[in-house]
Amino acid sequence: MTRTILDIHILQNVPPSNMNRxxxxxxxxxxxxxxxxxxxxSQAWKRATRKRFxxxxxxxxxxxxxxxxxEALAQRITAREPDFSGDAVKLAEIALKSATGSSFEVPKRKxxxxxxxxxxxxxxxxxxxxxxxxxxxxxxxxxxxxxGDTATLEKALKGKELKALAxxxxxxxxxxxxxxxxxxxxxxADLNVDAATQVAHxxxxxxxxxxxxxxxxxxxxxxxxxxxxxxxxxxxxxxxxLYRYAAVDANELQRNLGVGLxxxxxxxxxxAKAVAAFLExxxxxxxxxxxxxxxxxxxxxxxxxKIRERWPLSFVGAFEEPVPxxxxxxxxxxxxxxxxxxxxxxxxxxxxxxxRTWVFRVGDETSELKDLxxxxxxxxxxxxxxxxxxxxxxxxx
Numbered sequence: 193m194t195r196t197i198l199d200i201h202i203l204q205n206v207p208p209s210n211m212n213r214x215x216x217x218x219x220x221x222x223x224x225x226x227x228x229x230x231x232x233x234s235q236a237w238k239r240a241t242r243k244r245f246x247x248x249x250x251x252x253x254x255x256x257x258x259x260x261x262x263e264a265l266a267q268r269i270t271a272r273e274p275d276f277s278g279d280a281v282k283l284a285e286i287a288l289k290s291a292t293g294s295s296f297e298v299p300k301r302k303x304x305x306x307x308x309x310x311x312x313x314x315x316x317x318x319x320x321x322x323x324x325x326x327x328x329x330x331x332x333x334x335x336x337x338x339x340g341d342t343a344t345l346e347k348a349l350k351g352k353e354l355k356a357l358a359x360x361x362x363x364x365x366x367x368x369x370x371x372x373x374x375x376x377x378x379x380x381a382d383l384n385v386d387a388a389t390q391v392a393h394x395x396x397x398x399x400x401x402x403x404x405x406x407x408x409x410x411x412x413x414x415x416x417x418x419x420x421x422x423x424x425x426x427x428x429x430x431x432x433x434l435y436r437y438a439a440v441d442a443n444e445l446q447r448n449l450g451v452g453l454x455x456x457x458x459x460x461x462x463x464a465k466a467v468a469a470f471l472e473x474x475x476x477x478x479x480x481x482x483x484x485x486x487x488x489x490x491x492x493x494x495x496x497x498k499i500r501e502r503w504p505l506s507f508v509g510a511f512e513e514p515v516p517x518x519x520x521x522x523x524x525x526x527x528x529x530x531x532x533x534x535x536x537x538x539x540x541x542x543x544x545x546x547x548r549t550w551v552f553r554v555g556d557e558t559s560e561l562k563d564l565x566x567x568x569x570x571x572x573x574x575x576x577x578x579x580x581x582x583x584x585x586x587x588x589x
Contacts, residue, residue: 195441196442196443196499196500196584196585197439197442197499197500197501197503198439198440198442198467198471198497198499198581199437199438199439199496199497199498199500199505199506200437200440200471200474200495200497201435201496201498201506201507202436202437202492202494202496203397203433203434203436203492203494203524203527203528204394204433204490205432205433205434205493205524206230206431206432206433206434206488207431207490208403208405208429208486208488209430209431209481209482209483209486209488210427210428210430210485211236211478211479211480211481211482211483212231212232212233212236212479212481213428213481217427217428219402219430221400221402221430222395224395224508224511224512225512225514227399227514228399228401229395229398229399229400229432230396230400230430230431230434231394231395231396232394234391234392234393236479236481237436237474237477237479240478240480241391241474242369242373242473243480244472244473244476244477245368245469245473248472248473249368251323252323252324254367254368254369255320255321255323255366255367255370256321256322256323256326257319257320258315258319259314259316259318260312260314260315261288261314261315261319262284262285262296262312262314262315263284263312263314264321264326265284265287265288265330265333266280266312267280268326268329268330269284269330269333269334271330272330273334276334276340278339278340278341278342279342280340281312281313282342283333283345284330285313286333286345286349287329287333287345287349287358288329290349290355291329291358291361291362292319292359292379292380292383293377294316294319294377294378294379294380295379296313296315296316297314297316298311298313298314299311316378320370320375321370322367322370323367324365324367325361325362325364325365328361328365329361329362332354332357332358332361336348336354359380359383362383363382365450366385366449368466368469368470370385370448371385371388371445371449372387372388372440372445372448372466372470373387374386374387374388386444386448387444388440388441388444388445388448389438389439389440389445389470390439390504391437391438392436392438392506394434394436395434395435395508395511396430396432396433396434396435397433397434397511397515397530398515398516398517398523399514401430402428402429403428403429403430404426404428404429405426405427405428406424406425407424407425408421408424409421409422409423409424410422427482427485429482429486433515433523433524433527435510435511435531436492437506437508438470438474439504439506440467442467442581442584443585445463445466446460446462446463446585449463449466450462458582459585460581460582460586461582463582464581464582464585465578467577467578468574468575468577468578468581471573471574471577472570472574475491475492475495475570478490491554493524493554493555493558494551494552494558495551495552495553495570496535496549496551496561496565497552497565497573497577498548498550498565499580499581499584500544500547501547505544507534507535509538510527510530510531511530511531515527515530524557524558525557528557528558528560528561531560531561532560532561532564535564536564548565548580549565550566550567550568550573550577551564551565551566551567552567552568552573553567
């Protein structure tokens, strides 16, 4: 079967900033092509993308990644039964242990200060469950507990049929973010979800040096005779033109999400909508590190989207030799020229120049990219990509 893979290539200018720092507070970097580049980790941009989902998608389409999963389930149990007389926290712990095979315990930091014994047990690692999965498990817990009795619930979950049902509640109807980014359940490998999305570390197309901002703060209540700063410090930062890349395997995404559940929608609709949501979120998101300090709010200057049939393909090789600044300053114009040449050469030699391509760009500096594909606005890009993915999945292409 021919695959449907979405490649997303982005060029984005970022002014002085510290979006993603290491343990010393310094902006992350990497050596590529023999020089030091600015770097933003894939994890940081995936987190930013997930946060953008909260503005683009309804809550029921998203998941919750937390160690406090017992507390989250207990809240849903009591929300379903406001007059519930049972111990919702204990019931939630029993249900989750049966469904995921995980163990839960009160963290030491909480147990030391818990004189009344009310601290809630937590998972030993972050657990990723969709809100629909938590709701389904809450409903099963309420019904199987016979009104809130823990012994009744424990006995019921020893039965193979109910235990399998409990496990099924956390292994079906995955949220969009779980289907895209995957999930690992350390105590139950069969509950793992393979990610349908790969996100590269963003790299500057040029050499990027780290600078330091020395700052002082004045004590507002100082008298005129009291000189000197109330506080001094330094913040490291850099600025860069970044190349960003991500790939979405639409076939894997459909396997994770399942087909459409509504009578009036096609089987591929959930996947097509999820692809469009990821595309918009990835394009418009920005890691929020030190954002109040630098206000580095920018959007991409160029976005190239391709539908692949065989394998994903990054074009970072266009920038293995660092891009020099132009006579007028800046890196974007030369980056677009380099990228255009690299794309045409690579696709020609590998026989990939027939893959469907869209180009969304801003400004004259990006004009070199216009011949790579169909020129679109952002809204047109989202609509056309969504339609193309739906058509390909339905046709089996």
